[in-house]
Amino acid sequence: MASDETEIINGDLSKASDVLQQGGLILYPTDTVWGIGCDATNEKAVQRVYALKRRTDHKAMLVLTDNPAKLNTYVTHVPNIAWDLIYATHKPLTVIYSHAKNLAPDLLGDDGSVGIRITRETFSQRLCERFRKPVVSTSANISGQPAPASFAEITDEIIQGVDYVVRYRQKETIHTKPSGIVRVDDGGLIQIIRE
Numbered sequence: 001m002a003s004d005e006t007e008i009i010n011g012d013l014s015k016a017s018d019v020l021q022q023g024g025l026i027l028y029p030t031d032t033v034w035g036i037g038c039d040a041t042n043e044k045a046v047q048r049v050y051a052l053k054r055r056t057d058h059k060a061m062l063v064l065t066d067n068p069a070k071l072n073t074y075v076t077h078v079p080n081i082a083w084d085l086i087y088a089t090h091k092p093l094t095v096i097y098s099h100a101k102n103l104a105p106d107l108l109g110d111d112g113s114v115g116i117r118i119t120r121e122t123f124s125q126r127l128c129e130r131f132r133k134p135v136v137s138t139s140a141n142i143s144g145q146p147a148p149a150s151f152a153e154i155t156d157e158i159i160q161g162v163d164y165v166v167r168y169r170q171k172e173t174i175h176t177k178p179s180g181i182v183r184v185d186d187g188g189l190i191q192i193i194r195e
Contacts, residue, residue: 005168009123012166017130024163025049027140027154029172030064031092031121032179033147034154035137036162037064040074046104049136052161055143061107062094062115064137066128071116074102074134081188086118092179093117096193098186107136117179123168139178149175 016026016037023045026037036052038045040063050058065071068086071078076099085095100107100114108114116134119125128135139147140154148154151170159165181193 009126009168012123012168013126013130015164016127016166019164020045020127020131020133020135022163023048025052025161026164026166027159027162028124028127028166029121029151029169030124030137031117031119033149033176034140034151035064035124036140036158037127037135037137039131040103040107040134040136043104043106046106046136049138050106052158053138053141053143058106060109060113060115061136061138062117063103063107063134064117064119064124064128065134066119066125068118070134071097074100074114074116076101077186079184079186079188081190082184085182085184085190089180092119094179094181096181096183098184103134113183115181123166147178149177 019026020039023042025048028035028037036049038049075097082095094115094117096113096115098113100112103114140158141147150173180195183191183193
């Protein structure tokens, strides 16, 4: 990593982490699309994300964390097959677990489930590691509009609606895709929701 890039990423990590600690919203690159993020344990911050996206249905939002070892802090039971999927996959994979805990209630599905992805992308992984809590990751768009495939496609309304915009990776033109999504029930049954 070039020294300019290292300086940018370190500055971004410091500022983004401070904003998250204060209950603010960030716009940041993830292992898939650019995301709107906040502290996944802060109910007021999560409600601000819904308001920014103009999402009234309170459909569950996924969270990122940097290390599989942290799953047991936020999920009552992690089936063995989920561990296998996490360690075997090379592509971003969100796993929906049945019984979430220690997270903002508005993040969860009606059945108490939550989608968690272990990120391996440089910035989001280091952010989660530094912040020490999971970070919400929802696409950077108004509900019902297409998800932006690069930073350049994010609307001013979203950019102006967050408290900090990460500089790292803004100039990339690579079009990224959302993660795969699987639901794993307590018995280990897998349901593929998005490949």
